[in-house]
Amino acid sequence: MQKKASTVVFFGQTLAAVAQPLIIFTPTKMAALWFPDHQRATANMMASMANPLGILIANMASPKxxxxxxxxxxxxxxxxxxxxxxxxxTMGMRCSAPPPTPPSASAEHSTSEPFRHGFKLLLRNRAYLLLLCFGSGVAVFTCFSTLLDQILCVQGYTDDFVGLCGALFIALGMVGAALPGLYVDKTKKFIEAIKVNMSLSAMVACAFTVVCLMQDQKVAVAIVCALFGFLGVSIYPAVMELSVECSYPVGEATSAGLVFISGQVQSLIYIILLQALATPIAESPRLTCTLAPQSWKVPVMLLSALSAVSSCIFLIFFHTPYRRLEDEKAAIYGTGQGNGTAASENK
Structure with missing residues (x-):
C-alpha cells in the first residue's frame, strides 16, 4: 500500500512539473501580444507574481x-x-488569437522564429548567454527558500520563525516587483535596473551569510530575508522582458522560458552540491532541527559567492541593444518593416 501511494504521489508531482512550464512561460508572451510597449513590463510583473502569491498563501494557510x-x-x-x-x-479563457488591433508594432509584425531555429539563434547570441547568469540567481533563490529551515534550525530558530522569514521573502519580493516593472516601462532602462538589483542582492546574500550563523538575532535575520526577496525576486519580470529584447525576433516564450529552465537546472546542481558540503554536528539543546543537524557554514558561504560571481559577470560583461524596441521604432518612423532589422542581425 505504501509503495502504491508513493507511486501516485510521484506521478502527481511529475504531472504538476510538466504543467508548470505552460504557466511560467506565458506572461512574457501575453505581455508582448496584448499590451503596448509602455505597459509590457508591468503586465509581465502582475502575471509572474501570481505564482509566488499562490505559494505565499499556501505556506501561510497550510500550517493552520x-x-x-x-x-x-x-x-x-x-x-x-x-x-x-x-x-x-478552461471555461473562462477562450481567446485563441491575438487582439484584432495589435498594441505595438512588434505584435503587429510578429513572426516568431520556430523553436529549433530560435534555439540555434539563442546559442549564437552572446548577450543572451550572459543573461543565463540570472539563471544562477534563480538557483540561489531556490536554494535559499528550500534550505532555509535546515540552515536556521542549527542556530535554534523555530519552524514558525523560519516560516515568517519565508513569507517575508516572498511577500517583499512581490511588493518590490512593482517598482522595477513601473520603472522600466517608463524609462526602458532594463539593463541598468537589473544590474543595480543584482548587485544589491549579492550584497544582501553576503549579509545573510553573516547573520544566519548567529544566535538570537531574529530581527536581523528577518530583515535580511525580507531584503533578499525585495531585491532579488522583484527583478524577475524585468529580466524576462530583457531576455526578449536581446533575442528578438526569437519567440518570447522560448527566450524567457530557457532562462527559467537554466535556473531550475542550476538549482538542482546547487542543492545537491550544498547538501554534500554540509557537515554533521553534535546534538545540542538549542537545536530545533527535525532532521540530523548539520553545519551550513561552508554551503552558505558558497551560496553567497555564487551570487556575487554571477552578479559581477552580468555587471561587467552584459551589454546589448534592445532589438524589439529598435524594430518598433523602425516600424513607426522608418521603413515600416517591423522585424527586419533584428531578423537580419540574428541571421
Whole structure:
C-alpha cells in the first residue's frame, strides 16, 4: 500500500512539473501580444507574481489547517482549489488569437522564429548567454527558500520563525516587483535596473551569510530575508522582458522560458552540491532541527559567492541593444518593416 501511494504521489508531482512550464512561460508572451510597449513590463510583473502569491498563501494557510485538522483535509483543500482554478481557466479563457488591433508594432509584425531555429539563434547570441547568469540567481533563490529551515534550525530558530522569514521573502519580493516593472516601462532602462538589483542582492546574500550563523538575532535575520526577496525576486519580470529584447525576433516564450529552465537546472546542481558540503554536528539543546543537524557554514558561504560571481559577470560583461524596441521604432518612423532589422542581425 505504501509503495502504491508513493507511486501516485510521484506521478502527481511529475504531472504538476510538466504543467508548470505552460504557466511560467506565458506572461512574457501575453505581455508582448496584448499590451503596448509602455505597459509590457508591468503586465509581465502582475502575471509572474501570481505564482509566488499562490505559494505565499499556501505556506501561510497550510500550517493552520494542519494544526486543526488531519492531513487528508489539507490535501482535499489543495484539490478543490486546483479543480476550481482549472474549471475557471478552461471555461473562462477562450481567446485563441491575438487582439484584432495589435498594441505595438512588434505584435503587429510578429513572426516568431520556430523553436529549433530560435534555439540555434539563442546559442549564437552572446548577450543572451550572459543573461543565463540570472539563471544562477534563480538557483540561489531556490536554494535559499528550500534550505532555509535546515540552515536556521542549527542556530535554534523555530519552524514558525523560519516560516515568517519565508513569507517575508516572498511577500517583499512581490511588493518590490512593482517598482522595477513601473520603472522600466517608463524609462526602458532594463539593463541598468537589473544590474543595480543584482548587485544589491549579492550584497544582501553576503549579509545573510553573516547573520544566519548567529544566535538570537531574529530581527536581523528577518530583515535580511525580507531584503533578499525585495531585491532579488522583484527583478524577475524585468529580466524576462530583457531576455526578449536581446533575442528578438526569437519567440518570447522560448527566450524567457530557457532562462527559467537554466535556473531550475542550476538549482538542482546547487542543492545537491550544498547538501554534500554540509557537515554533521553534535546534538545540542538549542537545536530545533527535525532532521540530523548539520553545519551550513561552508554551503552558505558558497551560496553567497555564487551570487556575487554571477552578479559581477552580468555587471561587467552584459551589454546589448534592445532589438524589439529598435524594430518598433523602425516600424513607426522608418521603413515600416517591423522585424527586419533584428531578423537580419540574428541571421
Amino acid at each position: 489547517i494542519a494544526r486543526t485538522a488531519q492531513l487528508p483535509l489539507l490535501m482535499l483543500v489543495y484539490a478543490v482549489v486546483a479543480c476550481v482554478s482549472c474549471f475557471l481557466v
